[in-house]
Amino acid sequence: MLNLDWKPNKASSKALYLQIADYIKFKISTAEWPVGFVIPPQRELSKLFNVNRSTLVSALDELKAEGLLEGNGKGGTKIINNISQLLNNIQPNWQSYIEEGIHMPNFKTIKQINDLEFKSDYIRLSTGEASPEMFPQEKMSVVLNEVTKSMKNLGYEGPKGMLYLREQISKYLNTFGIKAPASSILIVSGALQAIQLITIGLLQQGATVFLEDPSYMYSLQTFQSLGMRRSGIPIDEEGIKASLIPEYKKKNNSSILYTIPNFQNPTGTVMSQNRRQELMKVCQKEKLPIIEDDVYRELWIDTPPPKPIKSIDKTGLVLYVGSVSKTLSPGLRIGWIVGPEPVIERLSDIKMQTDYGSSSLSQLTVAKWIETGLYFDHIETLRKQLSLRRQVTLEVLQKYFSEIATWNIPSGGYYVWVTLKYKIGMYKLFNEACRIGILLYPGYIYDSNFNYSLRISYSYAPIEELQQGLYKLSKLIKKLINSKDT
Ligand SMILES: Cc1ncc(COP(=O)(O)O)c(C=O)c1O
Known part of the structure; x- marks a missing residue:
């Protein structure tokens, strides 16, 4: 839906x-x-425009008569001339450039969500981000004060990023068993950039990336835009089914495996300790490197998740990715990659050619958050708030969704993965939900196998909206189940 802020003046x-x-x-x-x-x-x-159709048709006829528009009905009405082009035919055909660009556009549903999320009156059950209520404003002022005092300059940093931040991250990673010197850490602008750098820096065109089915990486076009294929491996309650990898590998020219072991996006699954060990063993045998995307690690509610796969990696098989987006603030755009030094050197070279490094101000800020310990205090608070939000969500689901759906009970993270018991038109559900002001991620954006699932985020909307949104959603689903045309 287009966003227009203009309407004709009816008094004119x-x-x-x-x-x-x-x-x-x-x-x-x-x-x-x-x-x-x-x-x-x-x-x-x-x-x-808030006018009746015949007024609009008169306006379009006027423009067609002037040679600016063409067509109608099924194929739509298209702009065929620019005003200056009518005079001297000089405007490039931007539409064909747009269609031919290397990077694929987002899925229509995701683009729609991305646009609508920034309109104020939607209940955002879609957003994978901590609620603004949970933003640690006071602590941030303390940290920024420290930053101002110690800021010498804000120039470019070295290719791997600010040494001071890499040292802090190195110490932090050690607390959960990852031994990584600052030299094997690369600072990036969020975990998503880490995945992009790994893809363009290490994989060949035509290579296959194994990943959980469903996975966050199915909702983006990152791998395909760069000429790679994705091959989904089923998951169970312990995570990706590692035992299937050899069989899948025989069928595909696979290069790497991408996994989100903790509070997986979208299903919330946590990979068990045994599965992590099994995965490591299988991947070592198959010489299949692993990208371990651990952005949700700190968001445990009940008990800490098992140690990272990287912590049992003795052969440098795992590229470990983290960020502060889900804990502190995605707007800082700070993440990290840990891996063997030659790999980090290669990726840092590409990073330099891409953007000359992540914001120095953000790097310094995150380093201070970690060094002062305020980062860990904040995460404790965040966990308590997530626990409350999860409880509220599960209560509402129990009350209004029991007859129509099943769901997992997440032990942390941001998401509940809800699967409907009835087959209804999910595009229709998505659009109708938007119409009544509710945004959510339908399962079809991950894979058609998950057509009847929904990813519900309990991290973002204010608690009252969360309750209200879920109630309204349950009513809408029941209406669609009972109507004949879905
Ligand atoms: C699994 C996973 N990885 C990476 C990201 C992106 O993180 P960042 O903001 O650090 O780029 C997300 C965001 O939703 C995610 O769910």
């Missing part, structure tokens, strides 16, 4: 259809709506 003496035609001409003349762009359907536009 100028006809509404001419006001609309002028507005669209303005969009075309500034190339905000470039040649080749298909404008939204008439029904949607008349709603956005």
Whole structure:
């Protein structure tokens, strides 16, 4: 759905259809709506402009007569000329550039969520982020004060990132069994950049990446855009089924395995200690490196998860990825990769060619958070709040969803993975939920096998909204189950 902040002035003496035609001409003349762009359907536009359909059709007819628009009905109405192009035919066809760019666009549903999340009146059961209520404002002021005092300059840092931060991370990783000197740590702009660097720096085009099915990495186009394939391996309550790897490997030219062992996105699963050991053994035998994405590690509610796979890695098989996005703030954009030094050197070289390093201000800030210990105090508080939110969510689910769905009880993290007992149209559910102001991640964005599942995030919405949103969602699902046309 397009976001328009303009409406025709009904009090003006100028006809509404001419006001609309002028507005669209303005969009075309500034190339905000470039040649080749298909404008939204008439029904949607008349709603956005708050006019009846015949007024809109008159405006579009006017623009067609001027040679700016073409078509209607099924294929949509397209912009075929820019105003200046009508004069001297000079505008590039941005639409074809957009379609031919190397990186694939996001899935339509995700793009829709990304756009709608920033409109104020939605209940965000979609967002994988700590609620603004949980942001540690006071502690952040203390830390920023420290940062101001010790800030010497904010120049470029070395290729692996700020040494002071790498030293802090090295000590921190040691607390859960990862022995990594600062030289084998690379600072990145969030875990997602870590995955991108690993993909472009170490994998060949056409290679296959093994991953959990479903996985966060199915909701993005990172691997495919770079010419790699994904091969999903089933999971059970102990995590990825490691015993299947040799068989899958025979069928695929696989290069690496990507796993989220703790409070997995989207299912919330925690890989058991035994499974971690089994996975390590199998991957060692198959010479299959592992990307261990551990961004949710600290968010345990009941008991700490087992130690990272990296902590039992004696042969340098595991590239360990973490960040402060889920604990402290995703806006700082700070994460890290731990791996064998030659790999870290290679990735740091690409990082330099990509952005010359992550924000020095953010690096210094995170280093202070860790060094002062405030990071760990904050995580303790966060866990208590997550525990309360989980309890509320499970209570609401029990009350309103028992007849229509099943779900896991997450022992940490942000998500409950809810699976419906009935087959209903999930696109319809998603769209209807948006219409009543609720955003969520439907399972189909991960894989068609998970069509009837939903990822519900309990970390973001204020608690009352969380309760209200889930109640309204249960009513909507029941309505769709009972209606014949889903
Ligand atoms: C498993 C996983 N990895 C990485 C990320 C992205 O993290 P970052 O903000 O550190 O790039 C997310 C965000 O949702 C995630 O769920």
